[in-house]
Amino acid sequence: MSQPRDFRLTDGTVIDHLPVGTAARALELLGLPREGPITVGINIPSPSQGRKDIVRVEGLFLEKPELDRLALLGKHLTVTIVHEGTISEKTVLDVPERLIGILTCRNPTCVTNAEEVQTVFFKQEGYPYRFKCEYCERITEPGEAL
Ligand SMILES: [Zn+2]
Incomplete structure (x- = not known):
């Protein structure tokens, strides 16, 4: 029998530079596992951030609302899309100025808790992120967001 190779994606998505401890939350946010293999790395040494988490999901391609949600987990997360074993796109996630229907x-x-109104939040200055509700102006503090 041959040795198992390192798990590499054929077609799927790599979510990299997750802050340590957020990999499980990322899976939860994305409703994973679904189909296809997933590898999760926790506390991986990283030249840029000391330690990081990383998630690789075969067969997963994310839509904009999912990316916006993921972006809340940390600063400068990287999402890499792999097609046929090669990197086809690499994006550094940024939290949008306006979050619609996410928080x-x-x-x-x-009013957003009383009626069928889509929530709108505005990102405030600084990091960790804080968000202001468009309707009642309440600030959502870091840690409350997700
Ligand atoms: Zn509100």
Whole structure:
């Protein structure tokens, strides 16, 4: 029998530079596992950030709302799309200025919790990210967001 090779993607997505401890949250946000193999690296040495988590998912291609959600996990996450074993696209994720329909307002009296209104949040200056609800102006603090 031959030795098992390192798991490499044929067609799928690599989510890299996740802050340590967020790989499991990333899987949860993406509703994984679905079909296809997944490899998860936790506490991997990284020249740029000391340690990081990394997730590789065969057969996964993300849509914009999923990418916006993932971006909330940390700064400068990298998403790499692999086709036929080679890298076809590499994107550094950034949290958009406006998050539409992604966060839930924690203010129980906010209109978005009483009616069928899509939430809109504005990113505030600085990191960790804070977001202001367009309707009630309540600030969502880091750690409350996801
Ligand atoms: Zn609100």
